[in-house]
Amino acid sequence: MSATFLGMPGNFPQNSALAVQDSQLRYNLRKATHTIRGKRATVVGELSDWAELRAAGKAIKDETLRHLDRYLIQLEEAVTRAGGTVHWARDAAEANRIVAGLVQATGETEVVKVKSMATQEIGLNEALAEQGITAYETDLAELIVQLGDDFPSHILVPAIHRNRAEIRDIFLDRMGDAPPDLTDEPAALAEAARLHLRERFLRSKVAISGANFMVAETGTLVVLESEGNGRMCLTLPETLISVVGIEKLLPSWRDLEVFLQLLPRSSTGERMNPYTSTWTGSVEGQDFHLVLLDNGRTDVLADEVGRQALRCIRCSACLNVCPVYERAGGHAYGSVYPGPIGAILTPQLRGMSSALDASLPYASSLCGACFEVCPVAIDIPEVLVDLRAKAPHGPAERAGMRVAGWIFNDHVRLAKAQRLAGRLRKLVPRRLPGPASAWTDTRDLPEIPAESFRDWWERDERA
């Protein structure tokens, strides 16, 4: 992942320390995540075969990833046969160059966009702007984020950090055709956005999308959405360019049966999403281009533990149950992929050379709630722990851990250390200095006992 997304400037502990102090943000996140979490639990609970569906989803994705080379070629052949053009992009720069070139070839300077994580990942809007091309987001929440010069903070609901009063203000301020008497009623806000976007749909000649799935067997792309705005973009413009990560493949049309159940229930907490659009190659004279994006995915695939992250279908169920995400918010993760999945995906795609990226594997208490809800059974805690072993460690921490390891390696040393702690116990202050203040700023220390368990046993119990 070569494009750098900068939501907040610091590392995760610094960013989240700021976020937890923002009461409005805390309220918005709590309300939204708990609502979606509850809806998901209800509709997942309805299915007696959820465990089997989940196992099937995992198995299909694993099989696809194992033979990705073969399925990608099959897809390319099918799309080409159906009149589409397939482009291969090694990284963000190459993908952006290809898309900008395709838009320029049409002579247009405006494009409409279907909500897409892949194009955010590569910073496509910014890259197009450098070429004099304006990209308009048409997903309602993405529109709010774009008009507010803001960053998305959730995979499914990018404007989750905004409440309706803030959205009204953004519309009045930045959306030229918003009615001056706009209220913060959801229906009024939606209607204003609808009128604004309808103009764009009718005018635009080029659309850019991502895809939730690509079917190798038929060359079909699939987009799931709630608003119908995506379908407007997919069908009206003369040229459609889809930028899709290479891991979005499914072998056959039949496999969709599993994922069209797993995704909406996990994502929006609905039995079925309102709009499912599928298209194969060039339809009704529309010029169709597919840009297949690697951008670090092949490296992830090479990692035996980390590769399971490529099963992700971007449902965001893990964000909605994560106690850390709920309090830190999406911007603290400094990536288009926030929350638990972001904490394992971003360091793998981008590496861990920056302080932020190196802090992401630690942005979890390893509580396991994410793994439990993941519809493709990504063991996120397992990948987090594996990434922590590869992350750079500071010299002070490394020294401390080495000493602790040395003490734990021998029970005689451990007993001596415990006796020393017992003797010094009255000297421990209530507030510790330096890095240890991270504990005592908000918590009392436990009282150190005069005698360890092992000394008590030795003295009292050994028969």
Next chain:
Amino acid sequence: MRVALFITCVNDTLFPGTGKAAVSLLRRLGCDVEFPAAQTCCGQMHVNTGYREEGVRLARHFTEVFAAYDAVVAPSGSCAAMIREQYPKLVRPGSRGAAAIAEVTPKVFELSEFLIDVLQVDDVGAYFPHRVTYHPTCHSLRGLRLADRPTRLLRNVRGLDLVPLPAADECCGFGGTFAVKNPAVSAAMGADKVRNVLDTGAEVLCAADNSCLMHIGGTLGRQRTGVRVMHLAEILAATETAMEGTST
């Protein structure tokens, strides 16, 4: 039955009362409890903080120390989960280490699992006349899947009034070194957990993990709430004659 107590480094060093309670409880139920003196730490802190090499060494040490016993009981859901779930991932499949781990891990039980699944008792004859709420720590709940084992034991304690904890399945924010690496989020999670504990009106917060209780109890203490935290073993060890407190 020859039972080895794996006390865990946290209990050994900071909460010896939990170990003494576990010993007295297991003896009351007829077990011959041994404490292999060479035991130290399961390695969870090292592995989960990214120091795998040190962690693997401690895992090897654990398997050597406990290889000879029929059953190993740990008064900690988190350490039991580390051994049973994470140890197998630390070694190459098919290696000698993997065989040693496969040998010992099925014999490792968290305390409530041992009582209910192995000894097959859900009434341990305890007496504890207090209002108690129970926090099912993450590794007990989602790792070991203890389900209602701890609360079944608590419900059968005479005099004990068990009140449900709202949002019980949410993490308290301890998370090992997470508590000091991400102190702001950890404290925010702890504050919400404490609010839920206070809402129950309980005198005592109980859990099967002293590490989580150290974090929640430290927060309860700093806020001078007056709510005590107690390990499950300490409540189950309490009887009319040997009340809690004598063990610590």
